[in-house]
Amino acid sequence: MTSTPQPANGRTIGLAHYAGRAVLEHVLTRHDATFQQQITLRRAVVADGPLDLGTLVERVTADLKADPAGVRASVDSLLAKGLLSADGPLISPTDAGRDLFAAIGAETGEISARIYAGIPAEDLATAGRVLARITERADAELAALTS
Numbered sequence: 001m002t003s004t005p006q007p008a009n010g011r012t013i014g015l016a017h018y019a020g021r022a023v024l025e026h027v028l029t030r031h032d033a034t035f036q037q038q039i040t041l042r043r044a045v046v047a048d049g050p051l052d053l054g055t056l057v058e059r060v061t062a063d064l065k066a067d068p069a070g071v072r073a074s075v076d077s078l079l080a081k082g083l084l085s086a087d088g089p090l091i092s093p094t095d096a097g098r099d100l101f102a103a104i105g106a107e108t109g110e111i112s113a114r115i116y117a118g119i120p121a122e123d124l125a126t127a128g129r130v131l132a133r134i135t136e137r138a139d140a141e142l143a144a145l146t147s
Contacts, residue, residue, distance in 0.1 A: 008130060020115070027107050031100060036074045038104060039063055041083060041093065045101045050090035065142065 006012050021035070028038055040060050044051060051059075053075065060071045075091065078084040083097035093101070116124065 013131070013134070023111055023115075024108060027104060027111070031104055033100065033104070034074070036060070036064065036066065036070065037078055037083075038101075040071065040074045041078060041097055041101050044078075044084055044091055044093045045098055050087065050092040053086070053089045053091050056091050 024038075025035060028035060033041075040056070043056055043059050043063070056075060057068050057071045060066065060074070061068045064071070075084065078097065079086060079091075081096075082094055083100055085092050085094050
């Protein structure tokens with residue numbers, strides 16, 4: 001069911017975000033993972049090589065606008081689960097971490113395909129441009145508030 005179109009604003013964007021996030025959280029729960037763990041694991045898996053612990057924490061903190069201590073706790077939990085490994089300060093995904101990331105990606109990819117089915121490519125391109133601009137502006141506002 002499609003409701004009457006509403007202009008994009010914080011509420012409509014937030015509702016879309018939380019609807020998608022709820023789907024992802026459901027998938028993550030089945031894999032005994034949290035959202036923050038999945039984002040942290042993603043950063044490690046898609047990196048060109050091992051990441052310095054500080055760099056990994058910094059990148060995930062910036063991605064999620066999260067507390068660095070909480071991100072470090074996610075890294076520690078992924079290390080404890082054997083999904084990441086440490087060689088001194090360098091962090092890498094393990095085979096189990098890559099497998100988990102792939103499994104979550106496959107499952108959410110199928111769901112996403114159903115969610116986005118039938119939406120014209122030009123609409124998705126426009127939405128992508130608008131959301132990128134909103135993100136850029138919100139990041140600038142946050143930087144101004146926290147400096």
